[in-house]
Amino acid sequence: MVKYIMKSLQCTEEVTSPTYALVNEYEIPKGKVYHMDLYRIKDEDELLNMGIEEYWESADYNFIEWPDIAQDFFAEGQYATQTETLERHKGGNKLSIGIPKEIYEDENRIALTPNSIRAIIGHGHKVIVESGAGEKSHYTDYNYSEAGAQVTESRKEVYSCDVIVKIAPPTMEELSFFKPNQVLLSSLLLPRMNEPYMRALKSRKIIAIAMEYLPGEDGTYPVVRIMSEIAGMSAIYTAGELLSAGDGGRGVLLGGISGVPPAKIVILGAGVVGEFATKTALAMGASVRIFDNDVSKLMRLQSIVGRHLHTSTFNPVYLAYQLLSADVLIAAVHSKSGRVPILVTEEMVSKMKPGSVIMDISMDQGGCVETSEITSHRNPTFIKHDVIHYGVPNIPSKVPRTASAAISNILTPMVLRMADQGSIESLLYDNKNIRLGVYSYKGCITNKYLANRFGLGYQDINLLLASKM
Template identity: 55%
Template sequence: MSDKEKKIPLPKEFTEGQLMTQSETLQRNTRQRHLYIGLPKEITLQENRVALVPSSVSTLVAHGHRVVMETGAGEKSKFSDHDYSEAGAEIAYSPEVVYKADVIIKVAPPTLDEIEFMRPNQLLISPLQLPIINAEYIYRLKSKRVIALAMEYIKDDSGYFPIVRIMSEMAGISAMLTAGELLTNTSGGAGVLLGGISGVPSAKVVILGAGIVAEYATRTALGLGAEVRIFDDNIYKLKRIQNQVGRPLYTSALNPVYLERELISAEVVIGAMHSESGRTPIVVSEGMVEKMKDGAVIIDVSIDQGGCFATSRVTSLDRPTFIKHGVIHYCVPNLSSRIARTASIATSNILTPILQRAGDIQSIEKVLFGDYGLRHGVYTYKGCLTNEYLGRRFSIKSTDLDLLITSSL
């Protein structure tokens, strides 16, 4: 066979461009954006928690991020300035220094005075406690052109609310233990033991909602020997809570007739409703509360979203209760602040991966654009209100966040 016959014919497109000048391609590394994070000291609502604990600060600093905290910010959670300093945080002795950071993280909404320290394009991560904010709060954030993100509205990849979930676990346990204490004579209650003893019936507990708060409140109540009734309009949640608890429970849809009948004979009522975007619906009217026993206890865990009792109003840890129609009301929005160290570690565990992920991307706009869960928590963005419920409540124009982010990319 000749050499000519051995040659394999190649298409022209594979050979005709070989002698032409080729463009040189170089690898381009994306520069990581290190975050500058500020932790102010909480000054409102007897708040004892801190958003980041020393172990989380150590992780963030090891990834190249800068953390500055106000002196004493962790003291009420039993974390000293020395603990934070050893973890790599910078200790500041005035709030003005802390508010120079690009990302401000708080476990209570900023006061109007604190908002004055802020500047345009700064990212604020804090709860949005609906009962204590007003139109002026929204206008101040808008005027500062701050990107404000509500912790309790952040979603994870599964569509759940991780901050709400972990706080709900603590709130459910803490609510039942608090109710047991408030039922005693020394706290002004009816003098009833939450769990029954031989020959004496146990207390009746009514729980509104069948989410995480309800699950952990139910576990605690049953463990103490109480009788539990659970109400929710979501039948799937009622099935789920029975499966999670592992035993048959008295459950019902939110039928006013059945609900009123149980409230009249209840010693404890726990409000454990949660709204995904706005105010919690009121499911117990003032007339129903009037028919409850004297010395009965209402604990409205939903108060941070407005409360689900018509008689609820915000209280604080120094004066946590009030009596209306003979019923003791406990309506503290930061219930987990009573167990500040545990609550701080739990919050920090959720926020740290979010902050690390944000540091891997060059701009906060790109972080929000690629993460629907974080985007769901944003309520003001560079001078615009983006939460439709807040717009209706305060008669302020709201704008769709997706349009704003797309236009700024």
């Protein structure tokens, strides 16, 4: 231990044991150091004879081994060793984080809210927000400025930051602002990906992380789950609005009233979207039917809700029968591999009641209703066979403030961990879950599906990090 202390005191001499010499003396820039070993001292007289008092009364450093024999010479605790465990700080790098304005028409959310900005600024980092970035989520430039962010009109200045955090992936124009080894944290949105876009990512050598592919400690995907919760709840609220006579609906109240039966809602899919759609519909007093081919999901849903539910597997005949009297169809089927199957044919739709509503939440995977088409928040519906169709793929953007706060709560800890680790490379090396979200790394495509789909070379992110690339 003394050797390490002497090194920190900038001692250039060789440090040896004073067992036989009793006292070793060293020169340091700030004076002298006396290193004593009292193991061979038998009594206090020997201490006085060796001049112990002169050493202790000097203004120099005194390091004593085996001090028990001299305990009567100083006050209790005066020369006692105090052991303290210090926190090891891995990084301490100060990051600059850029938040650009979303330019896609249907994207109303923002990745980091003012409350999260306060936390990031409080850790000593710099945040630059493009003017107007939070307007669609009802966060003003003033809110961000008060939180400590720098608000700028210059998009180029925002994209000069170390880390770019946004909801939608950048456009080809926005990619031109990126520099090598810059970190992009955004959603991936597979339907918008194409070969020129992926080649642009490669050529810019961007480290791109898809937020929806970041798993939590429990194996679930927190961004996907929280957006699915919002989509399930919003689907029921929106369907209730569309059923009103003012929107061309049947003029039916979801929950009904005393003496009048409630609306009947058919839900396809018992995943997270289906779960929250079911909870919301039941809370509003609607009559619900749930379909899913995974019986364990149906059992789980009944257990969560805590009551008996009308459930079934995807039997086409029984599904068609239920749709004949349905007021609302919520299509919330998800596929792990590509497009979702068509479960509701055009013939089934044509036999539904006039003014009924179809909410196809599977539109980002092609839709599971044959008559569905992609719509936007500006023009969310169209009518076919006298049935109102809603095909907006980005339903959470309908409630952007809630959705933004939810995403921000998930991303903020990751941004702070990135700084604490010292670099994005260290963060990826130490965190397997975050590595799973990386699809482009310094000129390499690290997502096997994207590499195969566009005929680009695939590189394993684990090997790249191990090679210190």
